[in-house]
Amino acid sequence: MSERIDCEIAVIGAGAGGIAMATASALFGMKTVLIERERMGGYRLHGELPLQVLSAAGRHAVNWREATGFGIRYEEPDIDFAAVLRHAKNTTAAQAANDSVERLSALGITVLQGEARFASADSLAVGDCVVTAKRFVIATGARPALPAIPGLADIPCLTPQTAFDVTERPLHLLIIGGGGAGVALAQGFCRIGVKVTLVEQGRFLSRHDPELSDLTIDALRRDGVTLHEQTEIAQVENTVPGIVLTLRHTDGSSTRIAASHLVLAAGWQADHGALNPMVAGIETGAQGIVTDRRLRTTNRRVFAIGAATDLQATTPVVLHHAGVALKNLLFRLPARIATNAAASLVPGDPELAFVGLNETEARRSHRSIRILRRPFVLNERALADGGSEGLLKVVTTPLGGILGAAAVGPQAAEVLQPWALAIGKGFGIGAMQAMIAPFPARGNTAAQAATDFYRPKLFSPFGRRVVQFLARFD
Numbered sequence: 001m002s003e004r005i006d007c008e009i010a011v012i013g014a015g016a017g018g019i020a021m022a023t024a025s026a027l028f029g030m031k032t033v034l035i036e037r038e039r040m041g042g043y044r045l046h047g048e049l050p051l052q053v054l055s056a057a058g059r060h061a062v063n064w065r066e067a068t069g070f071g072i073r074y075e076e077p078d079i080d081f082a083a084v085l086r087h088a089k090n091t092t093a094a095q096a097a098n099d100s101v102e103r104l105s106a107l108g109i110t111v112l113q114g115e116a117r118f119a120s121a122d123s124l125a126v127g128d129c130v131v132t133a134k135r136f137v138i139a140t141g142a143r144p145a146l147p148a149i150p151g152l153a154d155i156p157c158l159t160p161q162t163a164f165d166v167t168e169r170p171l172h173l174l175i176i177g178g179g180g181a182g183v184a185l186a187q188g189f190c191r192i193g194v195k196v197t198l199v200e201q202g203r204f205l206s207r208h209d210p211e212l213s214d215l216t217i218d219a220l221r222r223d224g225v226t227l228h229e230q231t232e233i234a235q236v237e238n239t240v241p242g243i244v245l246t247l248r249h250t251d252g253s254s255t256r257i258a259a260s261h262l263v264l265a266a267g268w269q270a271d272h273g274a275l276n277p278m279v280a281g282i283e284t285g286a287q288g289i290v291t292d293r294r295l296r297t298t299n300r301r302v303f304a305i306g307a308a309t310d311l312q313a314t315t316p317v318v319l320h321h322a323g324v325a326l327k328n329l330l331f332r333l334p335a336r337i338a339t340n341a342a343a344s345l346v347p348g349d350p351e352l353a354f355v356g357l358n359e360t361e362a363r364r365s366h367r368s369i370r371i372l373r374r375p376f377v378l379n380e381r382a383l384a385d386g387g388s389e390g391l392l393k394v395v396t397t398p399l400g401g402i403l404g405a406a407a408v409g410p411q412a413a414e415v416l417q418p419w420a421l422a423i424g425k426g427f428g429i430g431a432m433q434a435m436i437a438p439f440p441a442r443g444n445t446a447a448q449a450a451t452d453f454y455r456p457k458l459f460s461p462f463g464r465r466v467v468q469f470l471a472r473f474d
Contacts, residue, residue: 003129005110007031009329010124010133012116012275015042017306017318018139019099024326026107033131034109035116035124041099042141044315047161049095050088051184054164055347057084058191062223062349069386079193081169088164118280121299135301135329138282138289139322140275142268142307147176147201151236155243157264160185170194170261174245177265178204178229180346183216185263186225187348197226197257199245201266204229207312207344209358212408215390216352228255236262268311287311293336295325303329316343340403340423350390351412355420356404362395369403370396374449376409381440385410392445394419400429400453411442418446429453 007030011022014036022034039046064074097103101111114127124131144159146152158166160181173189175182178200186198198204198220204227205213221227234248243262247255270288277283281299283290288311289304291297297304305321307313313321320341327335346352362369372394376382390409396402405419422432433450437443457463 005033005112005129005131007033007110007131007133009033009135009137010035010131011137011139012124013042013139013141013308014040014099014104014111015139015141015306015318016044016315017141017322018042018137019104020319020322021137021139021305021325022104022109023107024322025330026104026109028330030330032109033112033133034104035112035114035126035131037113037115040101041096043161044318045092045095045099047181048315049092050164051160051181051188052347053088053091054084054188054192055184055349057087058188059349061191066386081192081194082167084192085164085166115274117274118276118282121280122301133301135303136299137325137329138272138275138277138297138302138304138308139306139318140271140308142288142311143271144264145267145269146264147233147266149176149233149236151238152264155236155238155262157262159263160265163189163263166261170259172197172242172259173261173263174243174257174259175199175263175265176233176245177263177267178202179207179265179267180205180344180352182263182265183220184346184348185265187220187223190220190223190225196224197228197259199228199231199233199247199257201231201233202229205346205352208346208352208354209360209393209406211359212354212391212393212406213346213352215408216346216348216350219349268307270308270311272308294328294334295321295337296328312342314342314344317341338424342404343420345413350387350409352406352408353412353416354404354406355416356402356423357395358404358406359393359395362403366397366403368398370398370453372396372449372452374445374452376442376445378448379440379442379445381442381444382409384440392449394429394449396429396453402427402429402432409442415442415445418443 009025009030010033011018012035014034022032025032064076104111112126117125119125172195175186175198186196190196204217232248235246237244243259245257282302283298289297289309291304291309295303295305303325305325306318324335324337327333340356343355373391375391377388382388387410392407395404402422405416407415429450432446435447
């Protein structure tokens with residue numbers, strides 16, 4: 001006999017967005033059910049966090065090269081591959097306590113582990129349990145895309161989440177996909193002693209401004225990663241010696257690459273098929289669940305957030321979605337997702353990050369824009385730290401409205417924090433120029449870049465005439 005659970009809000013998917021939704025709903029006194037079929041915490045916990053640990057380990061592994069510039073010399077480190085991955089797993093386990101069934105249950109959330117399927121417009125089946133709710137939130141995320149490459153479906157592949165499950169150092173790690181995850185994995189594993197080849201059929205880091213992303217790719221070359229870009233993958237085979245990838249080049253020639261392990265990091269695809277959304281009258285599309293800007297689906301009872309509705313959604317965007325959905329669900333406020341809601345980080349060395357619109361997107365949506373560039377070589381803290389590679393790039397309107405910002409270099413994500421606040425709150429470039437911050441710091445590039453915005457007008461012939469005119473009254 002099946003169990004029946006009646007609740008006010010049912011959340012499907014226990015990743016970053018789903019847990020945020022369920023937690024807030026429970027804290028506001030709503031009877032809440034949270035359903036997860038796999039591991040609690042989703043990609044944020046099991047993909048992004050260990051990837052950050054791997055990148056940090058990679059930086060420690062090469063610090064000995066950079067210390068010589070300060071007059072400090074020591075021998076190349078001995079890298080314990082298993083210990084690096086064990087540390088990544090321990091870090092994940094420590095954070096997992098915050099996303100655990102026990103903690104969420106203590107908040108009053110009913111956690112069900114199993115596959116959820118819509119049985120009707122207002123009910124779900126989870127194993128032998130039937131869940132009815134006043135409102136549903138789909139937060140199922142996405143799964144790694146499987147490109148249409150002959151032979152790939154028959155090959156055992158790792159993913160950005162399972163790559164940390166290997167127990168021995170791979171002889172040769174082959175990564176398909178040159179997005180943020182693929183690039184960070186390639187550099188991190190290379191720096192801890194793994195031979196790595198990275199293959200991308202399009203452009204590396206295509207979501208990012210090439211003026212900045214090229215610096216990150218150059219760093220991979222210096223580290224020793226073998227790179228193949230704008231190259232067709234003709235076939236993948238599973239042979240006795242290992243996995244063999246055949247590349248076809250534009251001149252008609254081909255290259256065969258043999259590897260011991262294959263990581264598939266070629267983007268994401270919608271992960272809602274088992275949910276039976278059509279049974280509930282929920283429309284789907286190429287990006288996943290179709291929603292309006294309030295994140296409402298074609299079923300008035302159902303909302304969808306994060307990668308379930310936008311395959312490009314990163315964790316900051318997922319949490320933004322959760323906030324918008326909560327305002328609509330709990331407070332009946334007509335909150336809408338921000339049109340410039342975008343933020344991304346590639347945790348490599350140098351770091352690569354952006355918030356808001358990049359230059360190409362801004363030119364497409366605005367008649368006129370201004371570009372501000374501030375190389376870190378002009379920043380005192382960057383010079384003192386010996387990490388002056390990279391720059392800050394800001395996109396504004398002619399009147400100083402901030403459309404987006406991107407940075408490449410050490411601590412790029414930290415440099416962008418005030419710009420993210422400015423974009424979210426609608427602050428103009430004048431607010432950044434007026435900011436008084438501790439000095440010296442990499443974040444000082446914000447005020448310096450903002451000053452560059454005013455420099456052409458301030459020191460123009462007109463500006464000089466104004467100052468000279470006022471000087472007459474002394």
